[in-house]
Amino acid sequence: MLKAMLRGLFAHKLRLILSALAIVLGTAFMSAAFVSGDTISRGFTDLFSTVNENIDVQVTGKSDVPVNPAGGEGLVTALVPQSIVDKLKTVDGAQTVTPQVVSDGARVIDKNGKAIATTGAPRLGGAWVDGDPAVEIREGNPPRAADEVAITANLAKTGEFKVGDTIEVITLQPRQKFKVSGIAGYAGGRDSLGGETFVFFTLPVAQELMLGTPGMYSNVDIKAASGVSDGELKRRVETAIGTTEYKTLTGQETADAQASGIQSFLNVFKIALSVFGILGLITGAFLIFNTFSMLIAQRTRELALYRSFGASRNQVLNSVLLESILLGLVASLIGLGLGVLLGWAMTKLLASSGLPSGSVVLKPAVAIGTLLVGTLITVLAALIPALRASRVAPIEAMRDAARPDKPLRTMTIAGLITLAVGIVLLILRGTKAVDNNVITLGLGSFLIFIGAVMLAPALTRPITGAIGKLVDWAMPGRLGVRNTGRNPRRTALTAAALMIGVTLATGAAVFASSVKAGVTDLFRSDLNADLVIAADFASGPTAGFDPAIINQVKAIPGVTSATAIQSDAVRLNGKDGFASALDVEPSKTLFGLKAKSGDIRDLNAGEVILNDAFATETGLKPGDSTTLVTARGGESPLKVVGILQPNQLVGSPVVSFADAQGFRVPVAQQGYVKVADPSQVDAVRAQMKTLVADNPEVTVTDPSEQLKQSTSFLDLLLNVLNVLLGLTVLVAVLGVINTLLLSVFERTRELGLLRAVGMSRSKMGWMVATESVLISLLGALLGLIVGTGLGIALVKIFGGDFLKLTIPWGFLITALIGAVIAGLVAALLPAIRAARLNVLQAISYE
Amino acid sequence: MAMQPAARAVTVWKIYGSGEAQVQALRGVSADFERGKYTAIMGPSGSGKSTLMHCLAGLDTVNAGEVFIGDTQVTGLGDAGLTKLRRDKVGFIFQQFNLLPTLTAEENIKLPLAIAGRAPDKAWYDTVIQTVGLGDRLHHRPAELSGGQQQRVACARALVSRPEVIFADEPTGNLDSKSGNDVLNFLRDSVRHHGQTIVMVTHDPNAASYADRVVFLADGEIVDELHSPTADGVLDRMKKLDRRGDADA
Structure with missing residues (x-):
């Protein structure tokens, strides 16, 4: 019995390999994150032990x-x-x-x-x-x-x-x-x-x-x-x-203390990376769910035959369970092996840039965890269709292998309800009725996503039909469009796998572009400077320039106002945060500083001007006394001289340059300069450049250039995110290939007929490609819609001046083009299969 | 000069397998299929009748000999050539699964033209539709049609592009006798009234009796033929063939 069933499993090798590949990729990514993290972490622990070896x-x-x-x-x-x-x-x-x-x-x-x-x-x-x-x-x-x-x-x-x-x-x-x-x-x-x-x-x-x-x-x-x-x-x-x-x-304590900072950073790194691995696995779950649904649908007759021989429901179920455990375990094992290799490669790569490395560390917990997660997801994804198959009465199944095309109404209504609950949760957060971010934002977004997945089958025909109008004029296109609508559940599920990555990437893109637009607006409207001296961000926290240079800048003809800004972490009034030293008078022009109460003027040692938020929080008023603790200066008394109106550019307490000498590094990170006449800007810029010429870590730019630099990290972040989400897209493409291969297989006779009535090989290929592209477009479109919706919701909920709702049209269009390309790539193998069919065998295929 | 036949086989050999397991499905078969005639190919199972049809239609390759559809030599054509041949010069009616489930009856009928990118000849199309007698069911999907209706749609599809020759492979094999006779009448009428050429493989003497001529195949060779056949006459010949087969055994 078991043997017979196992043989059934291995009869569909290609599809099995594709599903297994999804698990392999997911588990590999996950374990690689932990292996590289643990290896580097061990490297650091060893390093600090070595460093402190001779210190008692x-x-x-x-x-x-x-x-x-x-x-x-x-x-x-x-x-x-x-x-x-x-x-x-x-x-x-x-x-x-x-x-x-x-x-x-x-x-x-x-x-x-x-x-x-x-x-x-x-x-x-x-x-x-x-x-x-x-x-x-x-x-x-x-x-x-x-x-x-x-x-x-x-x-x-x-x-x-x-x-x-x-x-x-x-x-x-x-x-x-x-x-x-x-x-x-x-x-x-x-x-x-x-x-x-x-x-x-x-x-x-x-x-x-x-x-x-x-x-x-x-x-x-x-x-x-x-x-x-x-x-x-x-x-x-x-x-x-x-x-x-x-x-x-x-x-030992020193070593532990030194290592702990790095460990906590590495933990974030490990968790972040493994989240993407798990996302890949979840995407893979869709693929496995689809594969097992198809395998079981195909084998319904076979399973029914076993049942008519007297095999019990449980035996049928057990066989599927066994199949999936075997598949999940083998795939996870391969994934783990690959992950260790990948982790090793990553640490080697990092070691070449100077991070400590040693032999690869594979913690038993990581190995077991990877195998467990990979197998569990496989089994869960396989069991649902199996449960369904085991409920089919033997005679029913043997009489008709026709796929059950159950009405979509129940699913659609459930999807609408789920979606609505998700939206309500987000609205609750938006109106601040509920403040728990996990429930509102987390669960709300999740439910919206799941709701959309459940609605997808009902949306498949309308959406693919509408897009399909574009290719309806040619027979291969028309057939491809119709084929996409044949099994909306399968199409939707395949597309949903792609949705995961696209939704997340889109949400992030909407949020990031809104941040960028918000920051840009702030800069444009509030900053009244023509030139900027800025320390190169990449040069590290110690880079900067002598704040005294600003005095020389002020002497340049044409300069009307200028200030340096020197910031550091401090403890003010017992509260940890940042403080900045700057020249207050010129900052009134440059940043639009205005007094809410007290005096806003240049500061002497021992004086502080508070920003509005800090004053509100601490209740300090002009004339009050408080204390300042700096990294090198220790504790000193401060007197509050004034409180600022809310200002987007200066959002921290302002201290004197005299007090800033207790900062960690005696350099200013930024300087802002206003020039009387725009025609003098170039001349002033040239003179400023000579002033900082001997400092390779400082550049003289203009505000728009500086803005570009300061938002470039957002682009970098997005790029990294997109590369990582690429894993889920890769798995989703495997899913599309899988579904198409099955469709080609199921429709063998139809394809044979088409060839018999004169359809050329290339047109067969285009027919498959149409279906493939439509599936990817469906997934991308749903992902873009849900992602944009979630992104907008996040922007609305967090609000604030740093966010200005902006839809990243460029990203959306790129994603759609990407979906078309992904669809074409996914179509390649199935299209070749369809085109290469032997006409005679296909027609007589049973 | 006699009119060129619509399809012609010249000493066609078809051999499957090799060595011990070798099967000679066709052993030097030569046959002409006249233009505007309805020819039935008959023979016991394993006689090679389907193989002959597949070779004539370019669905299968031959080991030796030549096949022509009209003036086109089928043997030696590549995939592109065969595709074009099937599209422009040949019509097919299979025993079952003749239609695409995603297309309506009308779309199925127009399928070969749509693939070729040609517009149907309106008058001819109307004639075909009328003869096929589907009436208001033209916009239904195959799943909503009876077996007989489906097979008539398949016949209409084969006719609509006016191919040089239509190959029908047991077209009534899956139908009850009433629907079967409808289809056979329809095929005969298309030959009588519109000069269509049809080559039909069947093992049903009744079906063969609709043809103008019956070619009998046994063991890969043409052994007999009958003009203006009756069902009884065909049955007679078949019995003889069976006895021959029994005597061989």
């Missing part, structure tokens, strides 16, 4: 200001003075005490005048420490003079620097020349630990250039004497220097 206890200054206001450990800490180092040397059990100077922001200029970039890793600069077992000089000597540096081997390679070369480095100070005294590497032959670069200065130079304060250190590493445990040494150190101003961690 590390002491750093405390800073309450996180670098990222969203949370996470700050990389920048308050500094440690010499007096503390001296005190640490007296701690009993401290064998060696090594004060260190290390900080991000040492940018080396390459031979083309550009700052050498890393892929997100810090560009460290610090003091050379003799006797550090982790670092070794490979060539030349350690830096001994103030104008000497040693650089890591990866810097030497990228910049093609040799010992004896002169290089220029930007630090807290503008670019400065140094002689390369040596090239350094890490134990184990590593050029770099994790893609970061390192410039080693002599201690006093490092203190001045990297920390901005002579005689200070970034951290102190302590090695315990034998017999003293790390924990014990930590306790002794804490007793000696206290815990209020300084943080003392064991080597």
